[in-house]
Structures are given as C-alpha cells and as structure tokens.
Amino acid sequence: MGTTLFQYLAVVAALLIVSTAATPNNGDGTFKNPSAQVRPFFRYWLPDASVDPTVVASDIRAAAEVGAGGIEFAAYFGYGGEIGGSPPGSDWVTYGFGSVPFQHLLQVALEAAKENRILVDVALGPNQGQGVPASSDDDGIQWDLVPFVQPVPVNQTRERIPGWGEGELVACVLASAEKKTNVSLGDGSGSLGATPPQGSYLELVLDETSLQDITHNVSPDGIFEIPLSLSSHDFYVFSFYQKRTLHKALEVKSNRTDTILANGSFVVDHFSKEGARTVIDYWNDHILTEEIRQLLGDVGNYGWEDSMEIRSNISWTPKLPDVLYDKFGYHIGKYLPLLMFGQNNIMAQTSNPGVVKAVFKNNQTTDRYINDYRSVLADGYGNYLTTLRGWLNQDLGLQYSTQVSYNLPLDASTNIPLVDAPECESLQWKDNIDGYRQFTGAAYLAGKNIVSNEMGAVMSRAYSLTIPELLQSVNKAFAGGINRVVLHGQPYSGDYYGTTWPGSTPFQYLFADMYSPKQPSWMHGLDEAMGYISRMQFVLRQGIPKFDVAFLNKDSATDPYWATKYGRDDLLDAGYLYTYLSPDNLELPEASVDNGIFASQGPGIKAIIVTHDANMTVSAIQRLKDYAAKGLPVILSGGSAQYYPTSNDGGVEAFRTGLQELANAKSVRTTGSGNIAKALVSHGVSPRIRVQTNGTWHTAWREDKDTQVDYAFIFCDGSGSHGKIGVTTDKIPHLFNAWTGEREPLVHYKRHAGDIVIPLTLKANQTTILAFSAQCLDDIYTPSIHIESAPNSVLGYHLDHEGGVVAQLAHTSNKTAHKFILSDNSTRTIPKTSVIPRSFSIRNWKLTAERWEAPGNIQNASTIASFRNTAHHLTSLISWTEIPALVNASGIGHYSSQFTWDHGYQNGIGAYITFSHILHAVQVFVNGEKVAPIDPTTGTADIGAYLRNGENELLVVVPTTMWNNLRSIFPKITESGAPPKLSQLAALMGLPDIVPNGLVGEVSITPYLSFALGI
Incomplete structure (x- = not known):
C-alpha cells in the first residue's frame, strides 16, 4: 500500500496539533470457470499470531466460496505498530512474526487453502514484508548515510567535524559555496512518522573545483586541521556517517532478552544481497518446517513485498562506494554533498528531503554524479531482488511478486524485469491508465505474463466503497496492462483485543475496504463481480500482449505518483496501443529488431517514440540508430530530447552528435507535439485496433x-x-x-x-x-x-x-x-416493429429491508450482524437515505413486485429487464428463477425464458454497504483498544457522509420479438 496513508495520517496529526516457478501448474482453467491461479486474490490481514486458527480457516473457506483464487497472507500487526501500536492484552513477542503460534497459523492457512482448492501468497515479513526479526548488529538490516554540514569557523585552526560519533565516518569534504539561498519547501503535507516536516532548506551552489576529500586528515577523535588558505566565510565542511537505521517494520515494546522476537522486525537492507540473506535466513531458521515447505509446494503462489515505505537520510548500503568505483572509475566520497537532498524516500519523505541541497553551477555535472549514484543503488536493489527470487524459485518453488522500487530514488523500469510478477497499486496510481502503462511496459518486454495490482484502497471509504466503483478502478487497471488484482482486503473476522463489532478493520477505517461475510454484498453481488474479474483476467493472460508503439524515457527517479507522461489524445483517438520503456530496458535480451519490429516475439512494437521532454542516454541513442538501420520506425516528437548524463558516456557533445545522426537516419521521422499519430501513418504504422x-x-x-x-x-x-x-x-x-x-x-x-x-x-x-x-x-x-x-x-x-x-x-x-x-x-x-409491445416500468414495490446491525453486545466482534426485517411500500424507487425509517440502515433490500404478461414466449415474444441505475449490485429472480449476473454498467438482462402468461413475480435482491449503519454508532466503535483513527479526524471535520443505498431510479421491461434470420 502506497504511502498516501502517511500523508493522510499527517493531515490528521496536523489537525490534532492545531486543535491541541513455482506455483502449482493447474493451468488457467476455462473462460467460463477460470482456475484459482487466474482468479482475484484477497489480501488477508492477520492481526497477530494470537488469533483463533479455526477462524482463519473459516475466513479462507469464505474467500474460496465468494470466488477468490487465493489469499495474500499478511501479518498486519497494526501496520507494524505505526497505527496505535499493540493493543492492551496483546503480546507481539510470544505471538510475533515467526513465533511458534505464527508457524501454526501459517500451516493452518495453507491447509485450509489446500482443502478449498485455492492458493496462498506469503508476505516475507510482518506488515509490508520489508523486514524480519534480527539482531541489531546484523549486517543485513537497513543502513543509512547521515549527513552533517556547517560553515568552516572563522579564526580557528582546529575543529571537530560536524556529527562526530553519529556512526562510521565515510567521508569528510570541504567545499566553498558561491551562492546560498533559503528555499521554502511548502506546507509539509508529505511528512512521515514522528519527524516534523521541514519548512525550508538551504541551497548551496558549490564551486566544483574547491571540493576536497579530507577524510584522511580527520584525527581518531574527529578533529581536522583548518588550512590557513581557506576563506572560511565561504567554506563548508560536510561529514557523512554510515550506520544501521534500526528502523522497524514491526515495532515491539518488550524488556525480554531471551528471544530475537523482542526486537520486533528490523527493516532490511534493500540495496544488497545481504539484506535478502537476512530475510532468507530468518525464514529458514524460524518458519520453514517440513510441513510448511510441503504445503507451500502444494498451494504456495508468491512470496510478496509491499511498496517501499522505508525511510532514511540518504539511501545507502556499505558497499556502494566500492561498487560505484568499479562501475564508473572514481571515488564517490568527494561528491557526497550532492546526495544530501532527495535521496531518501521521495514519497514518504516529501517534506523531509534534506535540510541542505548542494549543487554545482552546471546542472548537468550535478545530475551526472546523482545519476551515477542512483545507477549503483539500482544495481544493489537488483541484487536484493534476484537473491530473493532465486531462493523463492529454487528452494521453495514459489514465484516472487513485489511492488518494485517506486518511492525510492530509482528508475522503477530498471528492476521491474527482475521479479516474476511486478505489482503496482490503484491507490498511488489514482487509477491513471497512462501511469499503469508506464509500469507494465518493461514487464511485458521482459516476457512477464502477469502484472499485479493492489486494488481498491480508497481513502475514507471503509465499508462504503461500491462494487461499480471498485470495478471502474479494476477496468482502468486492465486498460493499462494489469492482469491480476489483489483486493484490499479481507480482514480477520474473529474477536481481537479491544475491538468491537464489526471486527478487525485494518487502517482504522481510513481506507477501503473490508471484504468479508459481514458485508451484505458478499454473496449478493461481490461473488458475481469476482466472476467478472476472473474471466477478464483469464482473457488478459492468454498469449502475449501486443503494443503498437513505445515511448522511450529515462527517469532518474520515477515519479511516485505516476502522473501522465503523454497527455495528447491523438494516439488514443486513433486506437494506437502504447506503452513506456526505459533506456535501461534496451539492454534486455528481448530488446532486438526483426523485420522492422521491436521485440517481435513479445510485445511486437512497431515504432519507438522519443518526445522533446524525454530523457535520453547516449547509449540509448546508439541503440535507436541500430534499430532504425534495421527498419524500425523512430518518431522524434516536439524537438530534441533531453540529455541524461552519466560518467563515461562521452558527454553532451556525444549526445548531440548521436541525436543528430539519429534524426538523419532513414527510418526516423520528426514531428510536432501532438502529431505522433500522423507521423506513424506516414511511416505506414497502423494500430492493431x-x-x-x-x-x-x-x-x-x-x-x-x-x-x-x-x-x-x-x-x-x-x-x-x-x-x-x-x-x-x-x-x-x-x-x-x-x-x-x-x-x-x-x-x-x-x-x-x-x-x-x-x-x-x-x-x-x-x-x-x-x-x-x-x-x-x-x-x-x-x-x-x-x-x-x-x-x-x-x-x-x-x-x-x-x-x-x-x-x-x-x-x-x-x-x-x-x-x-x-x-x-x-x-x-x-x-x-410498431406492433411489438411497448416498454413499461414496474411500479408499486414492496420492500423488505433486512437490516444488519450491531449485536446486542457490541464486543462480540465475530458476529456477522444482528438481523431484523422491516416492511415498506414504495410507489417509486428511492434511496434508503430518503426513507425516514431507513436513513441509517444497512443490509439487504428484498424488492418484490408483479407485472402481467400476456405474450407467450413460445410465440416469439420475450423481454429484457433494465435498471436505470445500480448503486451497488442487484440479483434478479423472475418467478423464482435466478437471472444471469447483470453488468452494472448496462443494468440489462434477458428474462424471456423465465416469463409466463398472466401474473409474473419479480424479486430484486439489493445489498447495501455497511457504512450508514456503522456511521450511526461510530462513537461506540473501538479498534485495538482505542477509538479508530478516523474518529480523530471526525472530531474536527466530521465523519464521511451517509451514502445512497438500495434500488433507485426506474426498472423497466422491454418486450422483444424474436425474428429468425435463417442463417
């Protein structure tokens, strides 16, 4: 889940401050009945390992019954303790990640999945899978590079370097500043955790020739001699220390020293294989019994990790300086001042990018060193990914899925090809189809068949998200190249510490949604939506995805919000299928041209596009020249692309020369912005659709x-x-x-x-x-x-x-x-056709409202609901919120009516039923016979086969969301021993409004005449 959560919590906090291989080879099944592998999964949140195993097994059975293909087994632990910490009565040491009770629950979950013929993904650590229990001196836990800077003091010859004792000194640098400016950073809405957002930063424009690495001149007690030649009022001393962050993916408060579980779970180093080895070793030593290994072989699917929400000062791993020297031929220490800003989590730490930003006057020179650093950082992250993937594939027979690199200062496309099923999310993408295309292109070029999505985490919509809203997000993901969704999510349905009915609600009611039998739609619409998603995914996994064109662009760090890159409509209007690639992807073995087609055995791209605002490397230009020589059309749109500098690339002159040579090549066209479709037509490139x-x-x-x-x-x-x-x-x-x-x-x-x-x-x-x-x-x-x-x-x-x-x-x-x-x-x-009966509307409905309410003892969180029925007569179909007795009600509406039919179906007269508006879901019964599932976008179904002469009985079963009822009792609700976090926001801004419910609008019957064409 993306760190938009932290931004949301930051708003709450600010307001409060102001006021105070692997998987079973069962195939895809059929279109009618897709296999478990193809069906959508639920992320299943386990509160901690103390919960009832029989309830876990029951929850998994329920997931199978509603049509899920599996669960993602995620040990939630209160979002790693970020949201409220451990509730009173809980023991996250005894019942921690990897404890004996956890082992037992995992085994129970796997056995239940096997019994119900579904699959299991396993999070590699608690919360988001980004760490495991480990010793505080483990070399595989997360490292940080902590920077300090201060002006060189006036009239002094000796000085202790800033930050001395913070960690192991990596480098100490002197540099003079030609200019310094205080820059406002904004409102701080993107701050994370306890660190207050910074309001500004100091920008220093450094004289590149003045940089001196004086690390070797620093004494064992941190003192350095200040050269007399320095003009001290212009010079700054920078010092950098590496240390383990001791940040935790699971925070545990305990005085115990007899178990590693008392440490919680440390975030691991994501930029080295050592971090992966720490994860692997913990699983081998503490979780993987022979029984669990066997069950993972039977029903295991993916090992999984969530989006990167780790924090630091500067993203780091101890071997980075040596690796960078081997790759680029220089020592990074002298240039570390350039890395003090924006090299941490560019999503979670938007308002804490660094208090000093050091740059050179020449932006290309600054960018070159930053790009080199990020290149090596990406290599380290690639080592982390490939080490975990190798273990999962070869040792456990699982595949590897992770939300690759975004939020870190990396080009996500670089490492997307390294995992089996790269994953993105609807929350952070905001359902942006162009953003999805940016994510999926590298995966499909690398031959991946599945791109996954964490689907449906909508802010402020817990218990109120409707099925049509969910499916709109799903459809946009499908349009962007996604073909697997993991619904966010399914909660544990049993009792938990300090938690009232309706039960455990991860993220404290801040995010949608909680899919379980406690939702009226569970077997009254959600099951049919699951069938729809399953069949769409079946189709979207057949064969190979094909694209017409690809945009080429090198991101130094991928925009964590995945904003639209190509906003013109010409390609979309003409039907061109387009995707995005990074120059790094051109190094893949699949990146070749045959008969004028790029990756002909894969995506089959007919042309590559470089826009004027795209970043291009010198090596990518050479690749494009080679491709063009083999007949691949290349379109240069809107002017010259931007130079992406790295060391050893020949410099900007090599870039300009290469770009001009590319523009002059036979298969290359230049065109204005927004005219790409026309240029493709002139090249003879037509869309597949x-x-x-x-x-x-x-x-x-x-x-x-x-x-x-x-x-x-x-x-x-x-x-x-x-x-x-x-x-x-x-x-x-x-x-x-x-x-x-x-x-x-x-x-x-x-x-x-x-x-x-x-x-x-x-x-x-x-x-x-x-x-x-x-x-x-x-x-x-x-x-x-x-x-x-x-x-x-x-x-x-x-x-x-x-x-x-x-x-x-x-x-x-x-x-x-x-x-x-x-x-x-x-x-x-x-x-x-004028003699065919006219359409008519159904009037005079009887509504039996099956009301779902809290049990008499609201502490009985495992109860589905307390049920009672009320009867209502309606002359028109209006929302429950407009019926005084049902304003705060939730549940299932049973709408019944009758209509007279005197046109025999055997005489060729049938009918369609049409619902003008479906708020959530409908299930239709005509004369006791259930009608086929209805697409909520059309609201139409053929009921001809169910009609009879005379009086016909019509029953429409309509579930509501649970929000209206929950809203009416929200002051009574607790989550893990305290009022939900949503209550804190509600105290200042009010709870989210009630939502329309029930059957609304018009229900009409449209007769038809069956006319045989004789063909």
Missing part, C-alpha cells in the same frame, strides 16, 4: 499462437458512446461475456480488403471482449454468413444450432418495414 468513436475507448490486444486466437479488450472511459473498431484479420470474431461466461460468434460486422469492422455501443465504464479465432470454437454455433447492416430496433441476438441467428426486435414507432443486409448480399425484411 483502429478506433472511431464519439467517446474515449481504451484497448488492449493479445495474441495466442498456440490456440490461434487473438483477443481485443475495449474499455469505455467516461460517458457512454458508440462507434466502431477495425482489425486486420481473416479470423472468426466472437463475443465473450465476462459476466456470464458465455461465448458466442459475433454476427454483425463488415469485412473489407482484409479488415473486419465491428460497430459497438458501450455504456460508461463498460468493457467488452472480442476474440478472433482461426477456427470455429468448440460447441459454438457459427453461421457461415453474417449481418452487415441491421435495423435500429435490434436489442440483441440469440444463437444456437437449432434456430440459427435470431434477432430480438424492440418496439419502434416506425410502421415501415426495415431490412437486414447480409454478407452474401441477401436481405431479410423484418415485421413492422
């Missing part, structure tokens, strides 16, 4: 050579829209319904000159899946001819071997007969 729409459609394309099936994914972002897509293919088109699992041939399209053109109408946030198969799919009727033009009265189609293609025609006022035009140039004249 050509789009024409009055809205915004995001697409994805995958090719499976084994099955000879290609897949197109289309997502309507924003308002509903219509248009068409074009694909160059001679394969048979099919429509896959991710809500029902149905697959059927597409019957309405045109073919022209090797292309297929498909008309589409999509609602807001709707997705569709089209599959193009070289052969007819098994057991699916496929007509030999298709429809090229259809009347606007067509609601849909039904196909089977017996009746062929049957169009469903709705009433229109037009009394003139219209025709279908078929691909064999024949026509079919339809009956007059």
